[in-house]
Each structure stands twice: as structure tokens, then as C-alpha cells.
Amino acid sequence: MFDIEKRNRRMMGMGGRGGGMGGRGGGMGGGCYIYDENQRANDTLVTPDVTFRRGIYMNGSMTMDDGNTVTIWGFTDGGGGMSMGGPFPSPAMRVTQGQIVHTQLTVPMCCAHTIHHHGIEPGWESDGVGHISWDVSGTTYTYQWRPMHPGTYFYHCHTNTVLHAEMGMYGALIVDPPEGPGTLYSGGPTYDMEAFWVVDEIDSFWHTLNWTAGTCGSDVGLNDLNPDYFIITGVDGAQSAMNAPGIATTMQVGQKLLARYICAGYHPQRIHFGGLTGTIHISDGRVLPRPVQVTELRAHSGERYDVIFEPDTPGEYIITCEIRHWVSGEVLGTARTRITVT
Amino acid sequence: MKRRDFLRIGSAGLAGSLLGATGLLSWTPRANAATLERTFHVTEGFITQIDGTDVYFRGYSASPTGLDVPGEALIVQAGDTLRLTIVNTLNVATSFVIDGVVDSGPIGPGETRTVTFTVDQPGSYLYHDNLNAPHNRLLGLHGGLAVMPAGSSNELYPGSPTFVQQYFWLFHDIDPAWHDRLRRGLAPNTAYTPRYFTLNGLSGRPPGAPGSGDPSIDSMHDPRSALHGSIGDRALIRIMNAGLAAQSVHCHGNHMEWLTENGVIRPDVWEKDCLYLDGDKGALDVIYPFEVPPDSWPPARTGEYPMHLHSEMSQTAAGGYYMFGAITDIFFE
Numbered sequence: 001m002f003d004i005e006k007r008n009r010r011m012m013g014m015g016g017r018g019g020g021m022g023g024r025g026g027g028m029g030g031g032c033y034i035y036d037e038n039q040r041a042n043d044t045l046v047t048p049d050v051t052f053r054r055g056i057y058m059n060g061s062m063t064m065d066d067g068n069t070v071t072i073w074g075f076t077d078g079g080g081g082m083s084m085g086g087p088f089p090s091p092a093m094r095v096t097q098g099q100i101v102h103t104q105l106t107v108p109m110c111c112a113h114t115i116h117h118h119g120i121e122p123g124w125e126s127d128g129v130g131h132i133s134w135d136v137s138g139t140t141y142t143y144q145w146r147p148m149h150p151g152t153y154f155y156h157c158h159t160n161t162v163l164h165a166e167m168g169m170y171g172a173l174i175v176d177p178p179e180g181p182g183t184l185y186s187g188g189p190t191y192d193m194e195a196f197w198v199v200d201e202i203d204s205f206w207h208t209l210n211w212t213a214g215t216c217g218s219d220v221g222l223n224d225l226n227p228d229y230f231i232i233t234g235v236d237g238a239q240s241a242m243n244a245p246g247i248a249t250t251m252q253v254g255q256k257l258l259a260r261y262i263c264a265g266y267h268p269q270r271i272h273f274g275g276l277t278g279t280i281h282i283s284d285g286r287v288l289p290r291p292v293q294v295t296e297l298r299a300h301s302g303e304r305y306d307v308i309f310e311p312d313t314p315g316e317y318i319i320t321c322e323i324r325h326w327v328s329g330e331v332l333g334t335a336r337t338r339i340t341v342t
Numbered sequence: 343m344k345r346r347d348f349l350r351i352g353s354a355g356l357a358g359s360l361l362g363a364t365g366l367l368s369w370t371p372r373a374n375a376a377t378l379e380r381t382f383h384v385t386e387g388f389i390t391q392i393d394g395t396d397v398y399f400r401g402y403s404a405s406p407t408g409l410d411v412p413g414e415a416l417i418v419q420a421g422d423t424l425r426l427t428i429v430n431t432l433n434v435a436t437s438f439v440i441d442g443v444v445d446s447g448p449i450g451p452g453e454t455r456t457v458t459f460t461v462d463q464p465g466s467y468l469y470h471d472n473l474n475a476p477h478n479r480l481l482g483l484h485g486g487l488a489v490m491p492a493g494s495s496n497e498l499y500p501g502s503p504t505f506v507q508q509y510f511w512l513f514h515d516i517d518p519a520w521h522d523r524l525r526r527g528l529a530p531n532t533a534y535t536p537r538y539f540t541l542n543g544l545s546g547r548p549p550g551a552p553g554s555g556d557p558s559i560d561s562m563h564d565p566r567s568a569l570h571g572s573i574g575d576r577a578l579i580r581i582m583n584a585g586l587a588a589q590s591v592h593c594h595g596n597h598m599e600w601l602t603e604n605g606v607i608r609p610d611v612w613e614k615d616c617l618y619l620d621g622d623k624g625a626l627d628v629i630y631p632f633e634v635p636p637d638s639w640p641p642a643r644t645g646e647y648p649m650h651l652h653s654e655m656s657q658t659a660a661g662g663y664y665m666f667g668a669i670t671d672i673f674f675e
């Protein structure tokens with residue numbers, strides 16, 4: 001499975017390219033501090049209740065409201081290895097609390113990736129962190145986990161993470177209680193509809209880099225994220241997200257909307273609910289001791305908030321996500337969607 | 343001026359900083375308040391980064407020949423009096439400040455000043471030089487102070503959730519262009535763009551990198567930073583941000599119990615896997631519970647996990663070098 005020739009290539013990559021060509025425009029070079037040579041099979045596997053198969057794509061694209069396109073990488077549904085383009089965000093995983101879950105990740109020889117189920121806390125060999133276990137390349141690796149806390153999570157690549165997660169290698173991960181969708185957690189509130197607000201920023205320059213960029217020490221600017229697009233769940237937040245299904249919502253007075261908010265960017269965010277008050281019941285997959293009512297919230301990278309809206313007044317409410325520079329606090333851009341209450 | 347190669351960081355930086363080390367400032371509950379003494383030499387020098395860049399720093403150092411960034415982590419108990427002697431070896435002024443507690447005022451070049459103050463409120467504090475704020479602090483003049491509740495060895499504040507071990511995570515971000523201007527007495531003239539990111543003064547050295555596994559070089563193995571515990575070894579972590587960038591502190595393996603934010607006790611303890619750490623002196627206190635990772639199957643009692651900042655720019659150095667930023671490892675033993 002792990003042939004010696006590839007191992008040598010990778011090791012030569014480390015030796016020969018150190019401090020060198022990690023960066024712009026090159027081909028699929030070897031990279032440094034990529035740990036696919038450590039790969040071995042997961043020896044903790046048991047029979048799963050549910051299995052997700054994920055391949056990867058690195059030639060996807062997203063068209064912005066201004067007509068420009070940027071390169072997107074992500075995961076595909078199915079084990080086909082590399083495919084031509086794919087969905088963005090990557091296909092969601094939805095499981096029930098207590099199920100034993102397998103995630104089978106297939107990565108071709110081209111490159112290395114992992115899946116880290118963010119907020120899920122499995123054994124170390126199923127955590128998808130390259131430097132602690134291994135990066136996946138030229139094989140299929142199976143992660144095993146048993147989610148015990150309902151709520152909103154996401155999964156993302158954890159290889160050269162700074163770049164790969166920015167490139168779009170993430171998807172939603174929802175853990176339902178045994179009651180299934182419609183109930184937030186056992187004994188907790190119910191909801192009638194869901195919206196996914198996965199708020200992210202895109203730096204178009206970063207999206208021209210190759211998968212090993214910077215790993216051998218060249219300065220490719222990964223310390224400095226200068227986003228020019230601001231998106232919600234894979235849709236441009238300039239205009240398109242205002243009407244995109246699953247993001248924008250139309251509901252009636254008396255209905256309950258669950259917004260699953262994920263801060264998928266790297267700069268801090270502030271999200272205003274446009275005059276609505278929401279109730280946070282869960283954050284980061286943990287039920288709050290007491291729910292909290294808010295008209296806005298701030299969040300930073302990787303945080304999730306599960307917020308229920310029960311509007312009592314018809315109207316159009318604009319949800320505004322400000323992405324703020326991590327040093328200056330300056331608003332770099334906004335992404336917007338809406339809740340229409342009839 | 344001293345030049346501190348990163349290969350030699352540890353001997354100076356580590357020895358004086360181990361929590362609970364012998365000495366007057368130790369984490370052993372006492373029935374009575376005490377007067378505790380320390381001397382800090384304010385020193386300057388260069389620290390070589392992973393890409394070979396020498397960056398100018400200043401530190402509250404244990405010796406006149408050292409360069410400790412951050413300064414020694416101090417642990418006292420409420421009611422204690424601290425008598426700190428600050429020896430300024432620089433040719434510019436310095437100061438020693440704990441916001442709301444003590445302010446030495448400017449200490450001139452070559453001057454030695456003794457600062458005496460009593461700490462009443464249990465909690466976590468950043469000590470720093472607030473002259474030309476934030477410049478002197480950014481140059482490295484900062485450190486952490488823990489004030490334990492009087493007579494208590496296992497609480498952050500009286501009645502808090504309890505712990506059996508404690509750590510400081512002092513984060514910092516570094517823009518070498520600013521450090522160079524400040525060394526030359528000039529105001530920075532570029533937007534602050536950090537290029538290096540540290541945890542307790544060190545950054546990651548992933549497996550295969552020079553210095554990987556060396557606790558004096560590699561933040562992943564620095565005993566001040568890396569969490570070690572068996573199931574139940576609940577660890578209090580006093581998190582502070584000496585830098586300017588807002589960070590997201592992310593732990594794998596367990597969620598963190600979130601006790602305080604910027605010195606204020608949270609109304610409820612939330613369990614979080616990511617926490618928003620404000621830039622410019624933001625602070626959090628959390629407990630990492632060392633529970634069996636809840637979603638592991640079969641249940642995992644041992645293993646290794648990372649703590650990294652999820653504001654991922656902080657995981658780089660010099661514009662690349664993923665994993666050479668502010669990161670450490672968590673060892674379930």
C-alpha cells in the first residue's frame with residue numbers, strides 16, 4: 001500500500017526542497033513536514049452503524065457575484081479519489097448521537113490530506129492531525145468516532161491546515177439526538193426548520209497556491225490573510241446569500257428556526273440578527289447550562305452557535321456577518337442573508 | 343547586546359520558569375500571607391527565528407545575562423506582598439505594571455527600582471511594561487502572575503471548579519519590522535503584520551524539524567506549555583495574549599471548561615472547543631478536564647492531541663512553515 005518509491009520521493013522532497021520551492025505556481029511538489037510516510041491502518045475499527053466515503057477535489061471553483069471565479073478544494077461524496085470539481089462546502093455528515101461512525105477518506109498519490117472532525121473528540125488515530133498520526137496519501141484511511149453530544153460541528157482537512165481549510169476543504173457535521181432532526185437535544189427544544197450559516201472569508205491570492213505551499217519554509221504570505229470575498233455556506237455573501245436556499249429562510253410567525261452558525265474563517269466575526277432576538281442553546285456541541293438570548297454575537301475561528309429564532313412579528317430581517325481584522329478590528333467585509341417572516 | 347540563539351533559549355528561559363519550582367514564589371498553600379521577593383533584570387538581545395531571522399526583544403530576565411521572553415511565571419496567594427526589584431540594564435526607560443494593581447512608573451536607564459505591592463484578588467494577571475504601549479510589551483516585556491485564593495491549592499477563585507495542576511499559556515505575535523524600528527528608537531511606520539507566533543516564548547517544531555522534541559526549543563514539548571495528565575488530572579490553564587492579534591484557542595481531545603474572560607468570572611461554565619481570545623491583553627481561564635475523549639470508540643484513555651490556535655495564520659512562521667507557530671501538544675498518559 002505504501003510503496004517504497006513514494007516514500008523516497010517524499011523524503012527527498014523534505015531534504016531537497018527544504019527552504020526552497022514550497023510556493024507559488026509549482027506543480028504538486030513533495031512538501032515538507034507532511035507525514036504520509038507514517039501511514040498505517042486504523043487498528044481500532046469495529047463494525048460501524050454508518051459510513052461516510054469521501055474523496056477529494058482540488059480543481060473546483062466558485063463564481064462570485066462580481067463574475068470572478070476562485071479555485072476551491074474540497075471533499076466529494078464517495079470514495080473515488082480525485083474528482084473534477086465538487087460541492088462547496090463539502091457534503092454534510094449527519095449522524096445520530098451514539099452511532100459508531102466511519103469516515104473513509106481516499107486520497108490519491110497526488111497529495112496529502114486528512115479529515116479532522118472539528119469538535120468531535122475521538123481517539124488520536126481518528127483525529128486526523130498529521131503530525132500526531134499521519135497524513136493520508138495514496139490510500140484510503142478510515143476514521144472511527146462515536147458522537148455523544150448533539151449539536152453543530154464541521155469537518156475539515158488538517159494537512160497544511162492554514163491553507164487547506166481556507167481553500168474550502170470543510171463541510172458541516174450535525175449530530176442529532178436519538179429523537180432525530182427537529183429536536184436540538186434530548187429533552188431540549190424542537191425546531192421546524194434549519195438554516196446553515198457557515199461564514200468564511202476568501203483571500204483570492206491564497207487560492208492560487210499549491211497544496212504544499214510554504215511547508216518547506218518559503219514565504220507565501222500565510223501569516224497575512226487579506227480577504228476579498230465574504231461567503232455564507234459556499235455562497236457569496238455580497239448578494240447571492242440573500243436568497244440562497246438553506247441559508248436564507250422564509251418562515252411564519254409561530255414557527256421555530258434553528259440557525260446553525262459556524263465560524264469557518266480565520267478572522268473574528270460579529271453577526272447581527274437584524275432586529276431579531278435568538279436563543280443560544282448549544283455552542284461547540286455542548287448544551288449551555290442556561291440558554292442565552294442575544295440580538296448579535298461575536299465568534300472566532302472554529303466556534304459554533306446553535307440559535308433558535310421564534311419571531312413574533314412579520315417582516316424581513318437582514319442577518320449581517322461582519323468579518324473583522326484580527327489585529328485592527330477593522331470590518332474587512334460583510335456577508336448577508338435574511339429571514340423573511342410572514 | 344546579547345544574542346540569544348534559539349538553540350540556547352531553554353537553559354535561560356526554562357529553568358526559572360517551571361511552576362512550583364523551589365523558591366519563595368511557589369504554589370503551596372500557606373496559612374499566612376508572606377512577603378515574597380524577586381529580581382528582574384530588564385535585558386535586550388536577539389532571538390533567532392526558524393527562518394534564520396534575528397529579531398530584537400527585551401525581557402524581564404532572571405539574570406543580567408539572560409533574555410527571558412516571557413518573564414518567569416509567578417504564583418503567589420491572595421494577601422501576599424510582592425517586593426520586586428527591577429534592574430534596568432537598557433539605555434531607555436522601562437516599567438513594571440499590573441493593570442489595576444501596581445504601576446512602577448518609568449524606571450530610567452541604568453536605574454534599579456524596588457516595587458512593593460499586595461495582591462488581594464485571586465486570579466490571573468499579566469505583568470508588563472506599559473511605556474509606549476503597546477510597544478514595550480510587544481518587545482517581550484511581559485509575563486504572567488497567578489494569585490491563588492488564600493490557603494487553596496485547587497481553585498481559581500473561592501468556590502471555582504477545581505483542578506489538580508496548572509499552566510500558563512502566554513501567547514504572543516511578532517512583527518519583526520516593528521521590533522527593528524523600536525530597537526532603533528523609531529516609531530513603526532507599517533501596518534502591524536505579525537510573522538511569528540509564540541506560546542510561552544516558543545513555537546512549534548514538528549517531527550523532523552531541527553529541535554523537535556527538545557523542550558527548550560519546541561513549544562509542543564515545553565513542559566510549561568504541553569499538557570500532561572492521566573484521566574482526571576484536571577488542568578487549569580491561565581491564557582493571556584501579550585500580542586495584538588485576536589486568536590481562537592482550540593483544543594482537541596476534550597472541550598475546555600470556560601471560567602473567566604478578561605478577568606471576569608463567567609455567569610455559567612460553558613464547555614467550548616474554541617475560545618475567542620482578544621488581542622492586546624485578552625485573557626481566559628479554562629480547565630482542561632482530562633476526561634476520556636467523549637467521542638472515542640473504543641474509549642481512549644491515552645493518546646496525544648494538539649492545542650492550536652484556529653486563527654490559522656498563527657500556525658505559521660515567516661509566511662509559511664505550517665506548524666511552526668503557536669501550538670502545543672496534549673498528552674493523555
Ligand SMILES: [Cu+2]
Pocket residue numbers: 112113114157158159160164169
Ligand atoms: Cu488537505
Ligand SMILES: [Cu+2]
Pocket residue numbers: 116118156302652
Ligand atoms: Cu478545526
